[in-house]
Amino acid sequence: MIRKKTLKNGVRILLEDIPSVRSVSIGIWVGTGTRFENNTNNGISHFIEHMLFKGTETRTARDIAEAFDKIGGQVNAFTSKETTCYYAKVMDRDAHFAVNVLADMFFNSKFEKQDMEKEKQVIGEEIKMYEDTPDDLVHDLLNAVSFNHHPLGFPILGTRETLAGFNPDELRRYMRSHYTPDHVVISVAGHADEGIVQEIETLFSDFASVQSAERSAVPSFNPGKIARKKETEQAHICLGFSGYSNHDRELAPLMVMNNVLGGGMSSRLFQEIREERGLAYSVFSFHSSFKDSGLLTIYGGTGADQIDDLGKALLDTIHRFVDQGISVAELESSKAQINGSLIFGLESTNGRMGRNAKNELVLGKERSIDETVALIDAVTIDDVQKTAQHVFEQPYSCSIVSPSGKMPVTL
Structure with missing residues (x-):
């Protein structure tokens, strides 16, 4: 059975307890992705996803990586056309620790300019890799022509031009308008109980509810x-x-x-x-x-x-x-x-x-x-x-x- 709790600010918490396993998977899902971008900030959802691993007020990027390595856990993230997800899989005894690290990344990432410039280079290489992989490139081209200038047709990675223009203030503005409580679902599955829900509630109950950005228009198919x-x-x-x-x-x-x-x-x-x-x-x-x-x-x-x-x-x-x-x-x-x-x-x-x-x-x-x-x-x-x-x-x-x-x- 899946238990659901909605906090006063709109954050939804899902718990599926599976007593027969010894692991727990935790995901912070945000209802935003490439389709909510525009021509000037294309790639910002994916860029923010990368930057949340680059350090908080109390943890460096290395600290975040070592935090999960030391407990034998896994941490990762991905960006899609309509969602962004930050997730971890750990042993059941480490679930509360994992939730705290993920919440720290989610709320307290620093977006240091020097880290951003370095990550622009990293994602620039990722873009080159896709362009050098023709069976990936041909799919990106199909999306672009099929959705005809609608953001659903934009590349998830963005472009070299949009990437170059990102700065800390722009990332924070985007998060304020898209990383809003009503768009956040925290999903837990594995050997866990109500205690993890209480922990998440403590960490996310002060998450301020602000007006969300307007959602993008319905796309029309283009046979180009x-x-x-x-x-x-x-x-x-x-x-x-x-x-x-x-x-x-x-x-x-x-x-x-x-x-x-x-x-x-x-x-x-x-x-x-x-x-x-x-x-x-x-x-x-x-x-x-x-x-x-x-x-x-x-x-x-x-x-x-x-x-x-x-x-x-x-x-x-x-x-x-x-x-x-x-x-x-x-x-x-x-x-x-x-x-x-x-x-x-x-x-x-x-x-x-x-x-x-x-x-x-x-x-x-x-x-x-x-x-x-x-x-x-x-x-x-x-x-x-x-x-x-x-x-x-x-x-x-x-x-x-x-x-x-x-x-x-x-x-």
Whole structure:
């Protein structure tokens, strides 16, 4: 059972006690990310995430790292399009200590100018790494063209230009307007009890409630195309289709459809593009859901001289998928794969902590694993067919990274 407590300032605390384990996972989740940025501060969410590890009034960056190493724990963070998370996994006896360190980072980070300049260099190298990785770059380009200047299409890392402009005051202003109590969920899963909730309440009850920044507008899908010239051995293709939000009823059929199309080694894309035609080593599809939109992505990489063939093969596979539908065997296999993945995630305290937090941030409520499995199990062949027709009969977006930098004639 998941227990929830909402503090007077709006901070939500979730606790799932799992007596059979000896670890505890703790996550401070903030409902802000790239989609809440603009052209001038793109990358600030990710930059703040890095800076919270660079020292507080009482701990240096080394102190923070050693604090978790000395107890055999793990600490990390990530930034996504709509959330930022700071999390730790420790032995149950160290849970209170971990919460105190995370809270210190959250409230008391110093944002020293010299540390910021050093971190700009670090993230600058991270940007270069992505630009040197064509199968990452092609996905960033697809997001950019599909969301057409909306922040959902911005790169999470930001750009060299925006990165250069960050200063301590700007980071503090952004945190004041986006790191607000009503956007914070603290999720705990593992061998823990109400004592940890009381500890969190003590640490976060004085968190001042201020007016949150305005949320960004609903994006519209843009069926555009973009090609980038890059000296690579392979050509990389991404196709994008307008998908569904986290709240859409059609999300479950789309998950089943996507898994049949490109979710694994038995999928249509893998079997037809790789196994039968030998056109690609890596070919797959996946769906990204946001609070008010979604994007279905299909990816394939092939030799530069075969890019036209791969483009045609991808579209042929999609057209056959829509025309022929799926079999009962494919339907049941897809459901089993999705449900298995969901259930396997419950075996990790990190997985449970993250699932509970995301349900609270996205849905505003608990959704049990049984409810989720029931939604998947209820999907029919007809549901998948209707979803495929709706998704694939709309115009698509396309991104290319290749030595020629030219769009394939087949796309």
